[in-house]
Amino acid sequence: MRPVSRSAVRAVPVRAWSLRTKLVVALVALVAVVCAVVGTATVVALRQLQLAQLDAQLVTSAERAPFAGDRFRGESLERPEPSQPQRQDLDRCPSSTADEEAAAGGIGFLLAPGQAPGTLAARVADGRVTAAASLEGFCATTLGSTDATALAGVAPDRTPRTLDVGSLGTYRVVGVTSDTDGSTLVTGVPLAGLQATQRRLVEVELAVAVLAMVLAGLAAAVVVRRSLRPLRRVAATASQVSGMPLDRGEVDLAVRVPERDTDRRTEVGQVGAALNTLLTHVGSALSARHESELQVRQFVADASHELRTPLASIRGYAELVNRDPAALPPAAAHAVGRVESEAERMTGLVEDLLLLARLDAGRPLETELVDLTRLLLDAVSDASAVGRDHTWRLDLPEEPVEVVGDSARLQQVVVNLLANARTHTPPGTTVTAGLATTTPGTVVLSVLDDGPGIPADLLPHVFDRFARGDGSRSRAAGSSGLGLAIVSAIVASTGGSVDVTSRPGQTAFLVRLPVAPLDSGEPDQGAEQP
Known part of the structure; x- marks a missing residue:
């Protein structure tokens, strides 16, 4: 089997699409564009709203960091009495070494009540991170040097910004100045939850958009099909007329577009009314042509019939003169012979014309x-x-x-x-x-x-x-x-x-x-x- 080349398989050009297909595709495309615009606007608005709320919480938490840290600075770490879930989280903590390091490093505010899991804290002095930890559940985990280095450039301007913290992912961080030694205290919350929410929203919007396009396509196909029924009836009338033999004989153009499809207030009605007017004019022209043909045929038949008698007489007189060719001069005998020859030829022509006229009139032949x-x-x-x-x-x-x-x-x-x-x-x-x-x-x-x-x-x-x-x-x-x-x-x-x-x-x-x-x-x- 010979393979089919790509050049042999070509998509149908848009101009060759049917009107129904064009309308359905246009409506589905419009729904897709509207869904894309609405979806994009919703995602952007939700992100801005979530970021605003997150920044407000982050700034509030950062402003309390210098004061909250004083409670956890020292060699011993005293936690408030934990709740039952918090006690379970504490039991899962392998040791309190990270907590002690956080307190000793001046970032004990990370362990203050109300901090969300994933929150990180760092102290930056002279452009160097002296302590950095993140909160996993209810336990503090010291950050690695690579992740901690990413926090060194946070300015203490109380302005939230988005920062990529190595293996921890993307964070929203803010820096404030410590009142005790002038170092920078950095507080950050993860954006993973916000991003997950946005992804979920995008997935839902895509599903809704696909469903909307499918439903719009089906509804458009039904509506367009019903709306184009009058146009199909007009086309059926035109096709019926085009199949009629209009080139000969009497033509009865009794076919017309139904009256219900000739309402000039609609576009299809205008086409139907114009087609009916055209058919009326064509019918009148064909009737006039048929009458003219009948007159010509009748004239040919009458003329041919009337010419048969004088032609027979001419041939008879010519034959009578030719019975005694010696009595005529040679030139006269030749002329009489030519008259007889041409009379015979004209008789044959007249007979042919009379036969054609009879056949055109539809006279039946013998069987x-x-x-x-x-x-x-x-x-x-x-x-x-x-x-x-x-x-x-x-x-x-x-x-x-x-x-x-x-x-x-x-x-x-x-x-x-x-x-x-x-x-x-x-x-x-x-x-x-x-x-x-x-x-x-x-x-x-x-x-x-x-x-x-x-x-x-x-x-x-x-x-x-x-x-x-x-x-x-x-x-x-x-x-x-x-x-x-x-x-x-x-x-x-x-x-x-x-x-x-x-x-x-x-x-x-x-x-x-x-x-x-x-x-x-x-x-x-x-x-x-x-």
Whole structure:
């Protein structure tokens, strides 16, 4: 299995998103932004509030440090009577050495009642830490030299500041001046609780934000879906109209957007009302076009019918004069011959126009069982007699092929296709006519030639009326340009289709007709007649 490259997998661009997707994504993004702003503001405000409260407690504790320390300075340490929990904490203390060191170092205030666990105290003299300890539970623990060094730079300005105390973590510390020897007493409380609270708040806010975005997305999807229902109905109406055959015949544009979706006070209503107005105008234009087509068809039919009589008269008089060509001068005899020839050509053109007018009017053709194999044999035989400078071939199945249609009109289809191949290809071209029933229920009549092909710009219009090829596929006498148009009209009236493909060296006309049903033939002779 060949791996798929990254370039082959591309995200769908935003401009290709549906309106519903864009609205839902926009709303979810807005909720996310609001949650982020509110969450950030809440965290910042809570931190400031906690820091303010912590600083107030820290400053109060630091201001009492010089006085509280005097009670614990000396060789013996006297604690107040502890409570039961405090007594349990004292029992867990390994020894009182750290307490004594704290008292001897002048930071006995660390052991004053009310100090929170984790509180640290230090005395700084001449830029050097002389004593430093922290309170773990109810026990004092001497700080290591590395951690104590971090406290040496605390200024005695009674201003709380945040300080990283090595292995102990981040602390809020404040320094005050001792009244006895002018050294700096440092008091600090850990920020671990404050940071834990903030982390918990962030986690809660993230969970709430995700839940809010999910709920907002679901609610937006439901609301947008309901709100876009009128737009979908308008689109369904437009799609229904787009599937109608509007290029020919009488078109009834009775489809309209429902009245409930044409309220001009809403955007969708404006679109629906505009579409209804458009459909009304298009329907009027199509009706006018159809009436014009009917008038033209009627005119062509009437004109063709009326021209048949004078043309027959012209041909009759020309034939009458030509019975005694010796009585006429050569120039006059030639002129009469040309009149007769052109009258015959014009008669054929009039007959073609009359046939097209009748087919356009929807007049039904005769329906009978037609032996298409016999018809093709006769047509190719006639074509080979007329076009002796071409090579004619047949490609027929072993069994006869029968279809239901008008025998005379189907013969005209075959004759026109063979005449088109003969007249628009140079001498020596091979023309192959064949039948095939490879598709169930359909017979394919094909006319192939190996001529120069149909020009690419003419190929889409070969079945249009009065379409003529260029010099490479034209004849000296010219053509009416109605032969293939008649083929297309007859085949369509029979319920079939005709297609053409062409390239230099191969041009193929394929006529698909429905095969005659098995019970469409003559009744079985052995069957009992009613």
